[in-house]
Amino acid sequence: MAEQGIFPTNWMETWTEMQRKSMTAWMDALGQAWTGGGSLPTGDVGIRMWKEGLDRWQKLLPPYLSAGMPGQDIMRGLMSSQENYIRFAEMFFKGFSQLREMQTPGSNWKEALDRTIEQLKGLFTAPMGSKALGEGMMGYFGQSMEAWSRLASTALQLPENPLQGVLGPNLLAGGKAAREQLERIVVMPPVGPNPDVQKKWKEWALLALKLQDAMEVYMTHVGKVGPAALDKLKDRLLKMAEKGEKVETLKDLFALWVEAGDGAFADMTNTKEYRDANANMVHALMRLKIQGQVLMDDYMESVNLPSRRELNTTHKRVIELKRRFRDLEGRLGTVAKVDVAADLNRLRAEIEALKQEVAELKGNKNAAAAAAVKKPQGKGE
Amino acid sequence: MTFPIQITPENAIKEMAEFNKKISQGFKTLGEVKDTKPGVTEKEAVYQEDKLVLYRFKPKVEKPHPIPVMIVYALVNRPYMADLQDDRSTVKGLLEAGLDVYLIDWGYPDPADRFLTMDDYINGYIKNCAEEICRRHSLENINVLGICQGGTLTTCFCALNPHLVRNLVLMVTPIDFHTAQDRLHTWVESLDVELMINALGNLPGSVLNQTFQGMQPLQLGFKKYLDMVDLMDDAAKLENFLRMEHWINDSPDQPGETVKQFVRDMYQRNALIKGEVQVGSRKVDLANLTMPILNVYASLDHLVPPSGSTILGKLAKSRDYSEMSFKGGHIGIYVSARAQKEVPAGIAKWVKEKG
Numbered sequence: 001m002a003e004q005g006i007f008p009t010n011w012m013e014t015w016t017e018m019q020r021k022s023m024t025a026w027m028d029a030l031g032q033a034w035t036g037g038g039s040l041p042t043g044d045v046g047i048r049m050w051k052e053g054l055d056r057w058q059k060l061l062p063p064y065l066s067a068g069m070p071g072q073d074i075m076r077g078l079m080s081s082q083e084n085y086i087r088f089a090e091m092f093f094k095g096f097s098q099l100r101e102m103q104t105p106g107s108n109w110k111e112a113l114d115r116t117i118e119q120l121k122g123l124f125t126a127p128m129g130s131k132a133l134g135e136g137m138m139g140y141f142g143q144s145m146e147a148w149s150r151l152a153s154t155a156l157q158l159p160e161n162p163l164q165g166v167l168g169p170n171l172l173a174g175g176k177a178a179r180e181q182l183e184r185i186v187v188m189p190p191v192g193p194n195p196d197v198q199k200k201w202k203e204w205a206l207l208a209l210k211l212q213d214a215m216e217v218y219m220t221h222v223g224k225v226g227p228a229a230l231d232k233l234k235d236r237l238l239k240m241a242e243k244g245e246k247v248e249t250l251k252d253l254f255a256l257w258v259e260a261g262d263g264a265f266a267d268m269t270n271t272k273e274y275r276d277a278n279a280n281m282v283h284a285l286m287r288l289k290i291q292g293q294v295l296m297d298d299y300m301e302s303v304n305l306p307s308r309r310e311l312n313t314t315h316k317r318v319i320e321l322k323r324r325f326r327d328l329e330g331r332l333g334t335v336a337k338v339d340v341a342a343d344l345n346r347l348r349a350e351i352e353a354l355k356q357e358v359a360e361l362k363g364n365k366n367a368a369a370a371a372a373v374k375k376p377q378g379k380g381e
Numbered sequence: 382m383t384f385p386i387q388i389t390p391e392n393a394i395k396e397m398a399e400f401n402k403k404i405s406q407g408f409k410t411l412g413e414v415k416d417t418k419p420g421v422t423e424k425e426a427v428y429q430e431d432k433l434v435l436y437r438f439k440p441k442v443e444k445p446h447p448i449p450v451m452i453v454y455a456l457v458n459r460p461y462m463a464d465l466q467d468d469r470s471t472v473k474g475l476l477e478a479g480l481d482v483y484l485i486d487w488g489y490p491d492p493a494d495r496f497l498t499m500d501d502y503i504n505g506y507i508k509n510c511a512e513e514i515c516r517r518h519s520l521e522n523i524n525v526l527g528i529c530q531g532g533t534l535t536t537c538f539c540a541l542n543p544h545l546v547r548n549l550v551l552m553v554t555p556i557d558f559h560t561a562q563d564r565l566h567t568w569v570e571s572l573d574v575e576l577m578i579n580a581l582g583n584l585p586g587s588v589l590n591q592t593f594q595g596m597q598p599l600q601l602g603f604k605k606y607l608d609m610v611d612l613m614d615d616a617a618k619l620e621n622f623l624r625m626e627h628w629i630n631d632s633p634d635q636p637g638e639t640v641k642q643f644v645r646d647m648y649q650r651n652a653l654i655k656g657e658v659q660v661g662s663r664k665v666d667l668a669n670l671t672m673p674i675l676n677v678y679a680s681l682d683h684l685v686p687p688s689g690s691t692i693l694g695k696l697a698k699s700r701d702y703s704e705m706s707f708k709g710g711h712i713g714i715y716v717s718a719r720a721q722k723e724v725p726a727g728i729a730k731w732v733k734e735k736g
Contacts, residue, residue, distance in 0.1 A: 074623060074626050074630075077602075077605075077606045077626070078606050078609065080602070080603065080606075081602070081603040081604070081605075081606030081607050082404070082606075082607075084603045085400070085603070085607055089393070089397060092388075092393070093390075093393075096386070099386070099388075099390065100390075102384045102386075103383070103384050103386070103387060103389075105383060107384070109383075109384040113384070147587060147588065147591050151581075151585075151588075237385050237386065240385040241382045241383065241384065241385045242382065244382075244383075245385055246385050246386075246387045247385055247386050247387065247388065248387050248388060248392070249388060249392070249396055250388060250393050250396050250397065251396065251400075251607070253386060253388065254604070254607070255604065257599075258599040258600055258603065258604045259600075261598070261599040262597050262598060262599050262600055265595070265598055265599075266564070269564070269567075269568060269595070270564070270567065275567065275568065275570065275571045276571055278568075278571070279571035279572050279573070282572060282577065283572075283573055283576055285580075286573075286576045286577050286579070286580035286581070287576070287580070289580040289581070290576075290579055290580045293580070308582075311492070311493075312495070312496075312582075315492070315493050315494075315495060315496055316496045318493075319496045319497060319501065322501075322505075323500075323501070323505075326504075326505055
């Protein structure tokens with residue numbers, strides 16, 4: 001059997017073919033409009049075509065983009081950057097519909113540029129839960145939000161959830177009716193046989209509402225990045241015009257856009273208002289997760305299974321034991337470092353010296369005794 | 382003045398068609414990629430503790446320098462960045478320059494590791510590895526090379542256990558976390574990290590990745606993949622790109638208690654330069670760093686600005702402190718072609734001179 005690469009060729013070929021067809025169809029539509037004097041395709045046609053191809057392909061081969069597959073992060077990155085690029089190209093074609101006029105020497109292109117930039121800002125506006133063309137184009141910010149939303153949605157999936165109908169992942173997508181219903185539930189006093197349990201669920205629902213509020217504020221800040229990036233792009237273009245510089249490819253223009261977008265994002269993250277909004281959103285999510293964990297732990301314990309609480313206690317004890325072990329090992333090491341042989345030799349030497357001393361003392365004593373014995377003898381002599 | 386956008390619709394359409402063609406061809410190359418497994422230099426595991434593995438790389442000279450070097454990598458990424466591929470390997474460069482190299486691989490912490498603290502890492506794991514190497518070579522001390530966050534942990538280790546360290550080498554290591562160019566500390570200043578760890582247990586690697594990507598979100602999130610399309614007709618370049626991508630996305634979760642203390646003490650309080658970092662029962666005093674120090678930094682580093690590293694020269698009490706500047710970024714210092722020529726050889730020369 002031939003060695004399989006990390007990107008299996010069969011699905012690559014399928015994707016390539018589909019992608020080629022959708023791109024070709026889109027470019028044909030654009031080409032006809034530009035060169036034949038027809039009208040430009042309306043709506044995000046390129047993205048729609050591209051997405052349709054992608055959807056068909058994903059339905060055919062779902063396992064290849066699932067988490068854990070080799071190369072899936074790269075494929076995702078490649079897909080989203082393509083989407084981003086196509087969105088950008090589409091924004092460009094839409095925004096600069098008067099491109100030929102603007103490029104004509106002597107035209108009042110600055111006024112047209114102002115107008116175009118202001119129009120393009122509209123592409124970044126969409127109600128919460130839906131996706132504006134511009135928002136998709138600033139994809140990172142959407143991805144960042146998705147990462148947090150993924151964490152949030154796991155906090156909303158609980159067993160035996162009495163609020164399942166109104167409090168699920170859709171709440172974060174901005175379901176107005178669900179929100180109103182939850183608000184009514186939250187203000188009701190806990191009644192019935194298990195008020196403590198109800199209280200915990202209500203607390204959880206309240207935290208979910210707070211998260212939704214915090215996410216909305218956060219998204220308001222993020223929504224400012226696209227328009228700010230357009231202003232930066234405009235400034236950059238004006239500076240280029242002053243220097244007589246030109247952009248001749250879409251890719252170079254995209255590079256300017258990336259620079260403007262990153263700059264606008266950096267400016268925003270440097271503001272205290274954004275940082276506070278970000279912190280509030282993260283904290284609201286964390287509080288929701290903690291309360292969700294309390295409910296999950298209650299459930300696990302009720303069915304006699306290990307809970308996170310229990311595991312935490314166990315893990316903490318294991319690590320504390322290990323620390324004590326390390327401490328004892330350290331002390332043992334200090335004891336082991338004492339040179340017992342040297343100590344013994346020293347003690348032996350001391351004993352020998354003492355023996356010598358004793359012997360000498362004994363010798364002196366014997367000599368004295370002998371002298372004493374001799375004296376009477378002498379006396380007698 | 383003329384309008385600077387001189388893209389004609391015909392050329393734009395041609396460009397998109399060319400892009401489409403490149404992708405189609407590139408996907409064929411992508412389908413032929415067999416293996417981009419990083420970590421290429423031969424090594425053996427010589428010590429294991431929990432998820433940690435201490436590796437010794439096979440020396441490349443007959444008589445390597447008698448005092449081995451222990452590499453301490455960051456917790457936030459995988460250590461094979463130092464040994465990414467045969468022609469981009471700091472480890473290989475050090476071995477070829479005659480050093481005997483060990484490396485700590487932290488593994489992938491899971492929820493059972495949530496309560497590991499900085500003390501467990503510094504006075505536990507790192508110290509145990511250093512002692513193990515001392516035992517194996519019948520030495521009283523060794524050379525230690527700390528990289529990035531691993532450099533910060535190493536700095537704490539050396540200040541607390543100077544008797545185990547002959548010479549200290551640091552690469553792109555943050556010491557001062559509040560420099561004007563450092564954006565990370567401003568991003569986390571309002572975050573309640575205790576609340577986060579109580580909720581999450583360990584900090585997911587994906588959250589960290591998003592944070593780092595936020596430094597240049599469109600460049601790192603999109604443009605680099607568009608640039609990748611230009612590489613897709615060259616299998617070797619594509620494999621290099623994929624190896625790097627593999628490393629970027631291979632972010633272990635961070636043990637909760639450790640990341641909590643690290644964020645609080647370093648990013649929020651900037652406590653290391655104030656002598657206020659408590660590790661176990663002792664405070665880290667940088668004045669205890671009396672051994673020879675080589676501080677290697679990247680002059681274009683956007684994650685660890687040079688001034689955040691070089692402040693060590695003022696705080697350590699070593700009489701033998703020197704710096705090596707590399708003109709490149711935080712990652713380029715390991716993987717760029719110039720780095721292969723300059724960095725490992727420079728470090729090895731310094732280590733050998735110190736004896």
